[in-house]
Amino acid sequence: MPVTSVTTDPEALSMTLTAEFPVAPERLWDAFADPRKLERFWGPPGYPATFGAYDLSPGGVIHYWMTSPEGQKFYGRWDVTEVDAPRSFTVTDAFADENGVADTSIPAGTMIVTIEPIADGSRLTVLSKSPTLEALEQVIAMGQVEGMTQAMGQLDTVLADLRDYALGKGTQTEILDDTHVKITRAFEAPRHLIWRAHTEPELMRQWLLGPDGWEMTVCEVQAVAGTPYRYAWAPVGETQGEPFGFEGETVVVDAERRMVSTESMTGADFPANVNDLTLDEADGVTLLTLYITYPNKEQRDFILATGMTDGMEASYARLEKELVTA
Structure with a gap:
């Protein structure tokens, strides 16, 4: 399991996941920059993601959905605010409908993905910030910690030479x-x-x-x-x-x-x-x-x-x- 830690900080209204992989930062970045590769791990087992609109550039919009084993779809939207390839990107992370329109009934958060070189590969940090404590508690109750851990646990296969x-x-x-x-x-x-x-x-x-x-x-x-x-x-x-x-x-x-x-x-x-x-x-x-x-x-x-x-x-x-x- 590549995930080394998952921590929540109620005072900072955040959740931070850290994982390490034995590959160069450019290769890890490519797993996020290529929507077909991202589909292979973004979403826990049984809830794979499908990316429709995908524009990883400042001002770009990314629309995706996860499909449950029962066929139910859960939609999300990322509005890209910053990109520093191959080191980091920042998005506004929101729930959405099937057309990619943000669901304003659930407050949007911020997600910052950072990739840095380490001695034997790369370190991935995913920082999720919620606008309120209630919003943080809501996404945690929905299984964000477990889901993110399981999703990142699938990244090894994507990065490996099959x-x-x-x-x-x-x-x-x-x-x-x-x-x-x-x-x-x-x-x-x-x-x-x-x-x-x-x-x-x-x-x-x-x-x-x-x-x-x-x-x-x-x-x-x-x-x-x-x-x-x-x-x-x-x-x-x-x-x-x-x-x-x-x-x-x-x-x-x-x-x-x-x-x-x-x-x-x-x-x-x-x-x-x-x-x-x-x-x-x-x-x-x-x-x-x-x-x-x-x-x-x-x-x-x-x-x-x-x-x-x-x-x-x-x-x-x-x-x-x-x-x-x-």
Whole structure:
């Protein structure tokens, strides 16, 4: 975790986050100056940001929104007041509507982002100032400290060379807490191909099989929010095992970038999981990240104990063989 400290100061009406990264200041600056890179970390897991208008120059306006796993959008607006590239920029930070008009019912604050060189890289400082103590307490109660910490925790991936960071390391599973698991897998392939492999039934049937000896008997899916889906598998030949399947609803679709869906095992009396799939591409490498939200720790542990990671890696290796290198 690159974040070294997060402090709040009621007297100064401020919150300050500090983080350190093993890269040159110019590279860290680029992560903020390029809206496509900024989208990859600005927003905690499950609430990724999308930047529409983006003008990082004095007098410029930046409009963005975060989309929840349920598809709800939360809009914000930055009015840029100062820029000293690649060292700092200052914005008036406000909530907004879908058209980028500032929401005056919630007082706007000030955010100052500063980047400075240190012995082994760069130090990032994000200073957020509120106009009143009530406004500071309001944004803290809304989870600003936790959200900012989680967002900056994702910056490592954006700054890393994906070939060194994830390529060739297979499927990686990280338990985040009692109900959240993060799974990553890198592919030396363009994002649009990996997206197609997850959304087109004729392609999915070629790789989404798990261990050898199984076939996909049902693949009904549309990359359209609000539509149901259903998958089923069965053993082939002498392979032992009982047929099984999953079903649910596709909740959020951001073509070639993100898809959120609920997931339940067909016929099982378990509450649904929420699967949040994102794809990020850099220099010809696509990083797949899957955040899974389980209803409870017991269901998380039960599913992980089935060998889920190994089964996913078998499928992803087949994806590479059948669709990427074929």
